[in-house]
Amino acid sequence: xxxxxxxxxxxxxxxSERSGARARLEAAALEAFARSGFHGTTTRDIAAAAGMxxxxxxxxxxxxxxxxxxxxxxxxERALELVSDAAASQSEPGDQLxxxxxxxxxxxxxxxxxxxVLNYELHALSPEHLAEIVRxxxxxxxxxRDIVERGLQAGEFTTADPRMxxxxxxxxxxxxxxxxxxxxxxxxxxxxxxxxxxxxxMVGARRSxxxxxxxxxx
Amino acid sequence: xxxxxxxxxxxxxxxSERSGARARLEAAALEAFARSGFHGTTTRDIAAAAGMxxxxxxxxxxxxxxxxxxxxxxxxERALELVSDAAASQSEPGDQLxxxxxxxxxxxxxxxxxxxVLNYELHALSPEHLAEIVRxxxxxxxxxRDIVERGLQAGEFTTADPRMxxxxxxxxxxxxxxxxxxxxxxxxxxxxxxxxxxxxxMVGARRSxxxxxxxxxx
Numbered sequence: 001x002x003x004x005x006x007x008x009x010x011x012x013x014x015x016s017e018r019s020g021a022r023a024r025l026e027a028a029a030l031e032a033f034a035r036s037g038f039h040g041t042t043t044r045d046i047a048a049a050a051g052m053x054x055x056x057x058x059x060x061x062x063x064x065x066x067x068x069x070x071x072x073x074x075x076x077e078r079a080l081e082l083v084s085d086a087a088a089s090q091s092e093p094g095d096q097l098x099x100x101x102x103x104x105x106x107x108x109x110x111x112x113x114x115x116x117v118l119n120y121e122l123h124a125l126s127p128e129h130l131a132e133i134v135r136x137x138x139x140x141x142x143x144x145r146d147i148v149e150r151g152l153q154a155g156e157f158t159t160a161d162p163r164m165x166x167x168x169x170x171x172x173x174x175x176x177x178x179x180x181x182x183x184x185x186x187x188x189x190x191x192x193x194x195x196x197x198x199x200x201x202m203v204g205a206r207r208s209x210x211x212x213x214x215x216x217x218x
Numbered sequence: 219x220x221x222x223x224x225x226x227x228x229x230x231x232x233x234s235e236r237s238g239a240r241a242r243l244e245a246a247a248l249e250a251f252a253r254s255g256f257h258g259t260t261t262r263d264i265a266a267a268a269g270m271x272x273x274x275x276x277x278x279x280x281x282x283x284x285x286x287x288x289x290x291x292x293x294x295e296r297a298l299e300l301v302s303d304a305a306a307s308q309s310e311p312g313d314q315l316x317x318x319x320x321x322x323x324x325x326x327x328x329x330x331x332x333x334x335v336l337n338y339e340l341h342a343l344s345p346e347h348l349a350e351i352v353r354x355x356x357x358x359x360x361x362x363r364d365i366v367e368r369g370l371q372a373g374e375f376t377t378a379d380p381r382m383x384x385x386x387x388x389x390x391x392x393x394x395x396x397x398x399x400x401x402x403x404x405x406x407x408x409x410x411x412x413x414x415x416x417x418x419x420m421v422g423a424r425r426s427x428x429x430x431x432x433x434x435x436x
Contacts, residue, residue, distance in 0.1 A: 040257020175393035
């Protein structure tokens, strides 16, 4: 598992036993949720995997649900930041599409296990925590939709339903985390480059920006 | 939940108490796995939801894993049959692509809960059962790949990596089961029609077959 890529660098202050224990607990929780699902994991399992007593776990986190929330929040913040930075790195919708798709696909191919926990265990969050995560997901969707709609308005893209096309673009990226270890022997970069070309086709882009930075353009 | 669509019509002989009980158990297991995950579900939960004693459950199924296997086998057989029938209903790769994408997307949009259990709980199967399910998934992938490769050979499609494009087409369909109840207010038919157009674009189809049977072509 490639935890730092999902969570961003975990800041551990060596002088702080508390933050080190917290990072260990979060890594143990993510691995347990990935292996057994949220409902199949006990706080005792997580504490044992982190080399701590169940009582010590409660010093750091209020409950198993709170641990899932902390992991989900950090993972979704990271994904939103990647997408937001990629969109801001370019000015034209066609270039933004390529940058966002590449970053989003690389993120899911490089840490499929973490991404699976984040995408498939949402139903286990409390209503308040779920609402907070959903807002971040909606913001990611808004960025993708905005790119498609601006490309359409500029005459660069053609699509009958820009909103559903934006959903499909993100869907393709998210589902990489499900199939990446099951099918094929592609590197994350291989998938990102081919998906960049697929994304351009899905929006009906008039010109390709994939080929400019890759040897695998159509 | 729309169980018959996933599983095919459940054959219940009214004179057979045994087959009626088995169908009840399978419906209860699917619902419990969808709600709590495989590892978060006990055989006791399933028996109670089906109005049976845990002992009675073992008359019908050897274990919780065996129930997941029975559900997975029936669901994957149904998906493979849909894809296989759709491919066989047409002769040209372009028409086959449209027929397969439409059937596959409708299947996942109409029964997202069942499809989620089938796609996201595979890791809980025994190695032998998993191998059997993987063979069916590979056969579905082979049909999709064959369509893309024949379209390429016929000069109807263009794609730099036909295998990854086929994976992406099925991936789009499968992931509908994750997002369908979270985003948008489209009918399964709306999604199937738009995804049919996206599929044609992804393979670089020279002509569109979507528009012929839908009002939503590009």
